[in-house]
Amino acid sequence: MVVELFRPSVQHVLDLVGIFVFAISGALLAVRKNFDVFGMAVLAEVTALGGGLFRDLVIGAVPPAAFTDLASFVTPFVATALVFFLHPQVERIQAGVYVFDAAGLGLFCVTGTTKAYEYGLGLTASAALGTATAVGGGVLRDVLANEVPSLLRWDRDLYAVPAIAGAATTALCVRFGAFGALTGTLAALFAFLLRLFAMRYHWRAPRAWHRRSEATEEA
Template sequence: MIADLPYEPLLEILGVYVSAMSGALAAVRKQFDVFGILVLGWATGLGGGMLRDVLIGAVPPVGISDWRLIVTAVAGGLTMYFFHPRLERARRAIVMLDAGALAIFTVVGTIKGLELGTTATAAVVVGVMTGVGGGVLRDLLTGEVPVVLHHRQLYAVPALLGSSLVVLLWWWDRLDPWTVAASVLLVFALRVAALRFRLTVPGPWRGFPQR
């Protein structure tokens, strides 16, 4: 069932390229040199996949073993290095790309977990960590608090819902190109809606109001 999804590597390559551009843009804004820009692009593009592989016991992780993904991450970093004056002005487009990468990595990560026979719960965890892992690594390397942990943004929640949907589709034997695409679109749409309408999760509870 899952093995019949030959487009999965293409989804992962697209996600790596988009994420690498996001990481490289963060490096440009921090005034990193060319090496730092490429390293941050690589870390952001492949961080989620490496975290996924560590969680599911895949050795060696794709970030240091799959030349196609490494080249893709470097290409994303170089794209931002050479074209950042134009691309930085298109900040909204980059945010949309980041949302797309979150959606792609979440779904691909969940499928990878299911392929290796993990439990449903483990597959959801792997999917979410794959989706948010690159962004967390990007923020840590640039000295920022990871977005997933502050700003109260709906970042991990769309990934959690999308990953859970993939597991349910697998459980019902309905995982095919159309339902995978629908799962990616669900995560993307939820993330974009959260940004568009400024949807947030609750902050620290401050107790009951005083009378």
């Protein structure tokens, strides 16, 4: 480890929280797409573990954590069961889910970056892979559900930027030997808050320069 971000047990609990909220978002999309309960479980697993699985395959950490940590594997099923029985209630607290999802995003972009760095990647590559860890599960979720990944769409609030910001901050801290529990937490918090503000004020990224006029009609 570059540094233990938190005590291992605390770290593990935070990871599971991130996995849980990502799984909720997968299961909810499955309900909206009218999938059956197995479709819900598959989408929950893929959303929660897909980003980390991709990271582990890229850095050669096989078998990936998704297949070695039983708690990581079981948590999405708990989320699936919850959505299965209570999905109208879960939908109603959608805002709450988004807050947790933002927390997962913040946490995963930091831990993804440090894990990639530990496995010998350069700082830029580590930040890129940390970003991919944070947003990868959501992209796989949308691809499996046969939707345009919301990460790519211009009519969605910023999602990649907070992850990039958190991952880049982490990489900078590592670069200047300042990475620790405090700065790691601050980087995660930075990404988390950026995402919350993006949702609150509907921050969006621009499309290609000359696209603007036409796009308004099309959209």
